[in-house]
Amino acid sequence: MSIEIRRPTDDEWEDVCRADGRAFGVAYTTEEMAERRPFHDMTRFRIAVDDGEIVSTAGSYPFDVTLPGGTCVPMGGVTWVSTLATHRRRGIMRQVVEAVHADIDERGEPLASLWASEGSIYEHLQYGVAAQIRMTTIDPRRTGIRAEFRPAPNTVRYAEGEAAFDAMADIWERFRRGRAGEISHDPAHEEAVLARRQRPEGALSAAFYLLHDDGYAIYRIEAKWNAGHPAHTMQVIEFAAVTTEAHAALWHALLSVDLIGEIRSSIIPLDDPLPFLLENQRALRTTDLNDSIWVNVRDASICFGARSYRTSDRLVVDVDGTRWAIEGGPDGGSCRRVRTRPDLVTSHAWFSALLYGGTLPSALVAGRRMTARTDEVLHRADLFFPTSLAPYCQSHY
Ligand SMILES: CC(C)(COP(=O)(O)OP(=O)(O)OC[C@H]1O[C@@H](n2cnc3c(N)ncnc32)[C@H](O)[C@@H]1OP(=O)(O)O)[C@@H](O)C(=O)NCCC(=O)NCCS
Structure with a gap:
C-alpha cells in the first residue's frame, strides 16, 4: 500500500503525539498532550500515513527571527520531525518535510530553520549550520x-x-x-x-x-x-x-x-x-x-535583502546553478538574480548558513563546502558576511 502525505485533522493531535513520541522515545501523558495542544496549529503540520497509521510527522511554528542589523522576518520553525523505526530510511521524512516547506512557502515565510537532534541529518535537506550553542x-x-x-x-x-x-x-x-x-x-x-x-x-x-x-x-x-x-x-x-x-x-x-x-x-x-x-x-x-540553528533559506531575495553587512561590497554567489548578486553595507542590502560571473560557488545549505552572519566563508572553503574565484574575493567575503555580534538562539523549538 502506498504512503499518503497529508495534513492531520485537529482530531488527530493525540495520534501525532503518539507517533512523534515513539520516534523520540517519549510517552506523552494525556495532560502533557492537552497542555501542548494550544500552540500546535495542525494546519502547519504534515504526516505520512501507512494503512491508517501515522508513521511520520513534521510541522512548523510561526516565529519572527532577527537578522543582522536588527530587521525581523517571519520564519517557519520546523519541528516534530519524526519517522517510526519501522519506516525509517525510505525517504518518508524527506517527503513530509518537503510538504512542510511547501506550506511555509505558501505562507510567505522566507526561511525555515530548526534545531537538529543529530548533526548528520539536515544537510541532506539543504540546511546549513547558521549558529552554535x-x-x-x-x-x-x-x-x-x-x-x-x-x-x-x-x-x-x-x-x-x-x-x-x-x-x-x-x-x-x-x-x-x-x-x-x-x-x-x-x-x-x-x-x-x-x-x-x-x-x-x-x-x-x-x-x-x-x-x-x-x-x-x-x-x-x-x-x-x-x-x-x-x-x-x-x-x-x-x-x-x-x-x-x-x-x-x-x-x-x-x-x-x-x-x-x-x-x-x-x-x-x-x-x-x-x-x-x-x-x-x-x-x-x-x-x-x-551546532544549534540550521537554516534553509526559502526566499533568498527577501532574506539576504533584509540583513545588513559589515562592509560595503557586492558579491555574486552561485547557489546550485542559480546566481545571486548580494549588495549591501552596514545600513542594509539587496539580493537579486543575475547571470554574471560568480565570486563564490556553494550549495543551498551553505549559502543558507551565511544568513545570520556567524559563518566564515573561508571556513566553508577550507571545509570543501564553497569555492572562491580568488583569494582576494574570499577575503572580501570574510569581511562582508560575518557580523561583529555572533548569532545566538537560546529558544529551543
Ligand atoms: C531522523 C528521522 C526523522 C529520519 O527519518 P527517515 O524517514 O528515515 O528519513 P529519510 O529516509 O527521509 O532520509 C532523508 C535523507 O536524510 C538522511 N538521514 C535521515 N536520518 C539520518 C540520520 N540520523 N543520520 C544521517 N542521515 C540521515 C537519509 O540518509 C536521506 O539521505 P539522502 O536522501 O540524501 O540519501 C528518523 O530517523 C527519526 O525519527 N529519528 C528519531 C527522531 C529524530 O531524531 N528526529 C529529528 C528531529 S530534529
Missing part, C-alpha cells in the same frame, strides 16, 4: 563579579505573578531584537512554558525568577546536600539582558545565590562579556560547543 559551567566559589561592576543594591529582585511575567515578555521582545538568530516568543507557547516551569523537572526544582528593569534570569536548582557539604547545581534556563548594567546586575545576583557548587547553562554566547566582569574568568568553563 555553547554549554558552560561556572564555579561560583572561585569567582564573582568584580567590585567595580557590581550593581547598586536593589536593582534585581525575585519576581512572581502576572505583572512580572508581562514585564519579562516585554524585555524578551527588546532583547531578542538585538541578537541575530533569536526569535519571538508566542504568548500561547509561553503560557505552557510558564506552567511547566512552575513544576519540578526531574531532579530540578520549579523555576526561580530574577527581574531587573532591563533584564531577567530564570533558573532551577538541583539540591545536593552532600551530608552537610551543600553544593547545589543551578541551571540557568533563560537569560535576557538589554543593557550592560542589567547583564552585570543579573550575573551578580546569580553568582550570589548561596549553597551553589556549579552554575550550568547554555545561554552564554561565545562573545558574551561575562568573562571580563569576573574576578577569575577561568571559573567559567566551556564544556561543549555544538
Whole structure:
C-alpha cells in the first residue's frame, strides 16, 4: 500500500503525539498532550500515513527571527520531525518535510530553520549550520563579579505573578531584537512554558525568577546536600539582558545565590562579556560547543535583502546553478538574480548558513563546502558576511 502525505485533522493531535513520541522515545501523558495542544496549529503540520497509521510527522511554528542589523522576518520553525523505526530510511521524512516547506512557502515565510537532534541529518535537506550553542559551567566559589561592576543594591529582585511575567515578555521582545538568530516568543507557547516551569523537572526544582528593569534570569536548582557539604547545581534556563548594567546586575545576583557548587547553562554566547566582569574568568568553563540553528533559506531575495553587512561590497554567489548578486553595507542590502560571473560557488545549505552572519566563508572553503574565484574575493567575503555580534538562539523549538 502506498504512503499518503497529508495534513492531520485537529482530531488527530493525540495520534501525532503518539507517533512523534515513539520516534523520540517519549510517552506523552494525556495532560502533557492537552497542555501542548494550544500552540500546535495542525494546519502547519504534515504526516505520512501507512494503512491508517501515522508513521511520520513534521510541522512548523510561526516565529519572527532577527537578522543582522536588527530587521525581523517571519520564519517557519520546523519541528516534530519524526519517522517510526519501522519506516525509517525510505525517504518518508524527506517527503513530509518537503510538504512542510511547501506550506511555509505558501505562507510567505522566507526561511525555515530548526534545531537538529543529530548533526548528520539536515544537510541532506539543504540546511546549513547558521549558529552554535555553547554549554558552560561556572564555579561560583572561585569567582564573582568584580567590585567595580557590581550593581547598586536593589536593582534585581525575585519576581512572581502576572505583572512580572508581562514585564519579562516585554524585555524578551527588546532583547531578542538585538541578537541575530533569536526569535519571538508566542504568548500561547509561553503560557505552557510558564506552567511547566512552575513544576519540578526531574531532579530540578520549579523555576526561580530574577527581574531587573532591563533584564531577567530564570533558573532551577538541583539540591545536593552532600551530608552537610551543600553544593547545589543551578541551571540557568533563560537569560535576557538589554543593557550592560542589567547583564552585570543579573550575573551578580546569580553568582550570589548561596549553597551553589556549579552554575550550568547554555545561554552564554561565545562573545558574551561575562568573562571580563569576573574576578577569575577561568571559573567559567566551556564544556561543549555544538551546532544549534540550521537554516534553509526559502526566499533568498527577501532574506539576504533584509540583513545588513559589515562592509560595503557586492558579491555574486552561485547557489546550485542559480546566481545571486548580494549588495549591501552596514545600513542594509539587496539580493537579486543575475547571470554574471560568480565570486563564490556553494550549495543551498551553505549559502543558507551565511544568513545570520556567524559563518566564515573561508571556513566553508577550507571545509570543501564553497569555492572562491580568488583569494582576494574570499577575503572580501570574510569581511562582508560575518557580523561583529555572533548569532545566538537560546529558544529551543
Ligand atoms: C531522523 C528521522 C526523522 C529520519 O527519518 P527517515 O524517514 O528515515 O528519513 P529519510 O529516509 O527521509 O532520509 C532523508 C535523507 O536524510 C538522511 N538521514 C535521515 N536520518 C539520518 C540520520 N540520523 N543520520 C544521517 N542521515 C540521515 C537519509 O540518509 C536521506 O539521505 P539522502 O536522501 O540524501 O540519501 C528518523 O530517523 C527519526 O525519527 N529519528 C528519531 C527522531 C529524530 O531524531 N528526529 C529529528 C528531529 S530534529
